[in-house]
Amino acid sequence: MQSIQAAHLHLYNSKMKNSIKERRTVRKFSNKPVPESLIYELLETAFRAPTMGNMQLYSVVITQDEAKKKDLATAHFNQPMVAEAPYLLTFCADFNRVTQWCDLRNAHAGYDNFQSFLNAFSDALLVLQTFTVLAEAERLGTCYLGTALYNPEQIIEKLGLPTLVFPVAALSVGYPQEYPSQVERLPASALIHKETYQAYDAQRIEDIYKEKEALEVNREFVRINKVETLAQVFADIRYKKTDNEYFSEKLLNVLKQQGFLK
């Protein structure tokens, strides 16, 4: 029995690792229906993720309605998968529910602050990523939408999020209609530090990024964007200082509006 169990564990682990090793973000979804019961079941399982003091500081909004998804797509810079995927899941940091519970129980909730925001933000992401791993193991495809942090005020309005609720990220979910090639990653050793943080120097940065920069797909990316280096594609075109500063200011204002920055 022992050895059969061990063999099952091995099979299971290697398959699970493979699902994560082989993952790619999916942006084109098939018409194959995804049972709502499956989404619920996977979410319920994902709610087993660690959560601060077992307070479960999150809510998940499942949007299936076509018109509603189209409406929400505008908040996500009209990325087509938002409306096209059968499900849009918006994972929210939520201290509203706990605060209402405290109010009803003669307890003095004090969660209208930045620390509590980051606690709930963390809780929501741990659930989101657990759901992602589960969904991909079911051969569903997902696309992580960090755009929730760019236009949170629009999502708040469209989903009716009350105070002490904030949209952390969204996920498009459905069966894939594409099997895109996998994007590269930096060498793992570049991201792992032993005992303490090992500061990077110029030579180490050269070593870490040389393979990435040499890839034909990234060289093409530089040519298309008419710049000199891949780093310029990121810093001067895609994720620019002026944009980051504009969205930072907006983000802090929305956090205030939602009651998280007293």
Add this chain to the structure above:
Amino acid sequence: MQSIQAAHLHLYNSKMKNSIKERRTVRKFSNKPVPESLIYELLETAFRAPTMGNMQLYSVVITQDEAKKKDLATAHFNQPMVAEAPYLLTFCADFNRVTQWCDLRNAHAGYDNFQSFLNAFSDALLVLQTFTVLAEAERLGTCYLGTALYNPEQIIEKLGLPTLVFPVAALSVGYPQEYPSQVERLPASALIHKETYQAYDAQRIEDIYKEKEALEVNREFVRINKVETLAQVFADIRYKKTDNEYFSEKLLNVLKQQGFLK
């Protein structure tokens, strides 16, 4: 072949779901050694988690040295598992590496702001949770330490984190020496909203929390703390307004110090 593959997929999925469904936080670790190569392999696989624009805005510090773990434990309110577990992994938001790369490549990095902080914070948590799922499937135990957000300045100093690097959370990792009973969760339906957010009213809050409040373990919790309600244990004792406000102010100061709030 098709049906054998389908059977394998089913076995694999149900086992993976079970690993997550049955998870509990582990706080006591055995002496059984964990190969460093396993930790590296699981981290490398976890680096497949979604990341903003494929920038991989994180670093992981692996601490094994006994004296170093003991030193770090003070930053985590001396929780015993920090020094006792064979590994302490500190997951950091990291825009330092990308910024250095941009500097070397004549690109104008603009990541010294709040938006970029939250982007890197998210990246780090997606990797952390992917690692957690992988590690638990290998029968390792983990304990999530949100305490990094309480004393970040101590962790920054002890690990030597430079500007644009911030400790998001830590994880104690090792083989379990205990199999604690599983804590309860709220009914999944309480956390899931259809199409838009459904605001909670007093009756719904009563319905959602009644099972939790009725559990003997939670009733005992109320008695031990000499309060009247479970909500008071959370709001008036464990996660108090005055503490949250104190740590919020410190957190914002440390973010400034690390260069994320220009």
